[in-house]
Amino acid sequence: LSYCQIIHIVSFCRGSVWGCSPRNFYTGERNYSHNSSSEFYSSLGLEGFSVADTSGTVEEDTDSAILYGTLRGSIVGLRYYKGVVNNNEMVALQREPNNPYDKNAVKVNNVNGDQVGHIKKELAAALAGIMDNKLAVVEGVVPYGAKNVFTMPVQMSFWGREENKEAVLDQLKMHGFKLAPPLKGKSCTFWISGKTGPTYSAPVHAAVHLTTEQLKSEFDKLFEDLKEDDKTCEMEGAEAVGTLLLPHQKQALAWMVSRENSDNLPPFWEERNNFYYNILTNFAVKERPKNVLGGILADDMGLGKTLTTIALILTNFQDGKPLPVEKITTSTFIQSVEKKYSEDGPRTTLIICPLSVLSNWIDQFEQHTSQDFHLNIYIYYGSDRNKDPAILSEQDVVLTTYNVLATDYGIRDDSPLHKIKWLRIVLDEAHTIRNPNAQQTKAVLSLEAHRRWVLTGTPIQNSVKDLWSLISFLKLKPFTDREWWHRTIQRPVTMGTPGGLRRLQSLIKSITLRRTKISKVKGKPILELPERKVLIQHVTLAEEERQIYQSVKKEGKVAINRFFNEGTVLAHYADILGVLLRLRQLCCHPHLCTNTSSSFSVGSNTPEELRQMLVNKMKLVLSSGSDEECAVCLESLTLPVITHCAHVFCKPCIYEVIRSEQPNASCPLCRSELRVEHLVECSLEEELNSSNGKKGGQEWISSSKINALMHALIELRKENPTIKCLVVSQFTTFLSLIENALKKSGFVFTRLDGSMAQKKRVEAIQCFQSSQAGSPTVMLLSLKAGGVGLNLTAASRVFLMDPAWNPAAEDQCFDRCHRLGQKYNVIITKFIVKDSVEENMLKIQNKKRELAAGAFATKKPSASEIKQTKINEIKALIDL
DNA sequence: ACCGCCGGGTGCC
C-alpha cells in the first residue's frame, strides 16, 4: 500500500466515526442500527463515549420540508371517543394499520393524545400510502365544528421534501383528491384564534429559510438580555453549604429555588374562564397544567454550575427547607438521620453525568458540604453497583453516568433507577443526550422525578433540534411529543416564520438561566480572570546530554529515512514514536529512557516476533505517560488500545471502526486485519504505578532542564516565598527525578498524578490549595491528571517541563489554575531544549493552533492535505 | 317490477 492510499483510509474512517460520512450510512433500519450500536458499546463497557449522532434522516426530512398544499376532510366517529377539541385546535393524524375494520385507518388525536375520531375511510385510503411511505407529513387543524356530535371538518396540511411532491399529488389524485395551493386568504382564516388576538402565523411556504450561520447568531441573541427581575434576586446558601457563593451563584440559587417551589403556569398556558388554554395549540383542559419544577441552567463553563447545584440540593433539601444539621458522632446518628426526612415522598436526588466529570462531582460535594452536615451519597457505578431500589431511594444523592443508566435500561426490568420516583434529577452536560434516538436519551426520558434540572454550557449546539430532548426531559406539555414541538416551535423557527424565534425565546426565557463569562452582575463583569502569560524558556543541553541525544537522533534518523525509502513508515509506526519519545525524554533527563531499547525491529526475527516487538514498543511509549494522538479522532488518546499491527487508537474510535466495517474490518493506518480479540488494552494507571518505583541503586543526577527549573524556582522563592507553582510533565518518572532536586533545595511539595487513589488525590489537592504557612509551594502534576474540574487556583505559576503533541491538552492543564478563584496573574513557563525535537514540536503545535482557529472559516483538509501534513510532521520532527 | 318510489332503520374505522 502506498502512503497515499493509507491516508485516504484514515480520512474515511474518521468521517464515519463522527457521522460525517454520506447520509445513507445509517438509513433504513434506523432503530436496529441504534440499538445494536449502543448495546455494542455498553457490552464493551465503554463509558463517556456517545454514539455518533445519526439523527440525520427523519429530522432532516422535516427540516427541509415544504408545504405541498392543503385539503379539507372530515373526522368521523366522534361519539365513540372521549377526546375533545376546540375550534382552531391542532390535531394529530396517526396511522392505525392494525385496525380490524380497515387497514388504511387513520386515527385523529387531540394535543393531549386522546383520540377524537377517525379520518373518513375514502380519505384514509388516500392518506395511508402517503403516510406509510413517509412521502409527506400530514397535519390537521379543526377549523370549526369542534362541538359536533358525529363528524367534524379537518383542514389538513401536507408537508414533505420537494422530490416527493409529485408522488403525493398523484396518490391523492388516484383517490379523487386534489390539494388546494398553500397560502392565499382561505388557509389563513382558520389560523386566527379567538378574542385574545392572533397568536398564529399562517402555515405558509418557507418565505425565508435562514442559513445555519444566521440561525446561529439568532440563537445567541436568544440568550442575551435574560436579565429579568426574577433572575437577579440573590439568595444565600444554607448553612450546609460550606463555600461562600459568588453574587452570580447566589442569583442562580435564588432562581433555582424559586423554580422548584413555584406553581406558576408553564409557558404558553393561560387561564380562561375556568379552563387552561395552550395558546400555541389551542388545546384546553380543566386541570391546571403543572409547570416543570426545574429548568435549564446554561451558564458558561467555569461559572460554577456544579457548586450552585450542590447549593440547591443543600438549601432546598425537602419541603422547601434546607438539609438539617447532623453531627456525625455517636450512636444517635442513625436515629437523627431517620428523623431528618418527612415520612412520605421521595427524598433522593439523582445526578447523571458523563464519566469524565463523575469524580468532579464527588470532589465538589466533599469540598462544599460543611463539616457538621452529612449527605448520603451513593456512586451508582461499576460492576458491583447495588441494584436494590430500596437502598438507592434511602440516599440523599445518587450519582451515576449516562452509560450506566443506558446499560441498565437496555436490560429489561433490571434498571433500579427506573423503578424509583426521584425527588430531583440533574442532568449534567446534558447536551450529550441531544440525539433523540440514542439509547441514552430514551433511558433518561423515561425516568420519573418531581423536579428536573438540566445543566449545560452549550444548550444549542447546532440547531433548535438539539433542544427537544432537553425540553422533553423537562416534561413541558405539549412539547414532550415531538410533533407539537416541531409544529409550534421548530418549524416556525427554521422556516423563519414571523414570531417563531420570539416564541422560542419566550420559552427559553421562562425556563433557562444563562450567563456567559462576559455577563455582568450589578454592572461588574461576572468573572474577572487575571492575565495569563506564556513564556518560552530555552534550555541548552550540557555536553554529555547533547552527545547522547545526537547519537540517538542519528541512529533514529537513519532508520526513519530507511522506512521512508522502503515505504514502510506506517508499518514502523511504533518504532518512529519510540524514537521521538526517546528524543523527547533525553531533552528532560538522560535517565528517562534507559529502560527503552533503541534497537529496531529488523533482522532475523519471524513476523510474529516482529509484531510482538512492535506491540511491546507501543506499550512502552504509552506507559511512559506520553500524550499520544489517535489517528482516528486526532485528539489525545482516551482509553488507548494497541492493534495486532502495533498501531494505537482510542478504544471507542477503533471499536466504532470495527463495528461499522463488520464483518471484515481493517486497521485505519495499515489495512491489516482488525479483530476485537487481538486488541491490547493499555491500562496506563497500572503501568504508571510500576514505573513509579524508585530507580534502585541508580545514583541521582540532575539535568539541564531540571537545573533550569530549579534556578527559576529558587529565584521565585527569593522574590516571594508564598507563590505556589505547578510543575507539569507527561512523564511521571521525570516528576520523580524532580522530587530529588526539590528535596535537596528544601522545597515543600506535593504531587498529583493519574496513578493515585481518589483519597490521596483529594488530600494532595487540599494540602496544596491551603494557604497555611508551611503548606506546599510546589505541586508536581502529570499533564493529564484530573478531570476538567480540577481546581488548583492556589498556583499562579506553571512550569511546563515538556511540550505535548496536542496544544489543547496543555491549555486544559493551564486552566486548572487560570480559572475562577485565581487572584494573581498567571505566568506559564515552557521549557524547550534548543535545537531539539521539542522546538520542532512547538512549530507543529502552532500550526495546529492556526488550523483550529481557522477551522470555522475554512474547509476541512482533504485526504491529500492530511497526508502531506503527516509526512511533513514526521520529517520536520526528525529534521529530514 | 331484472325497475322507481316510499319511509323506517340506522350510523367510524
Added chain:
DNA sequence: ACCGCCGGGTGCC
C-alpha cells in the same frame, strides 16, 4: 344525523 345509505315493501291514473 334537520343528513346519506341500506334494504324491505310496494306498485296506473
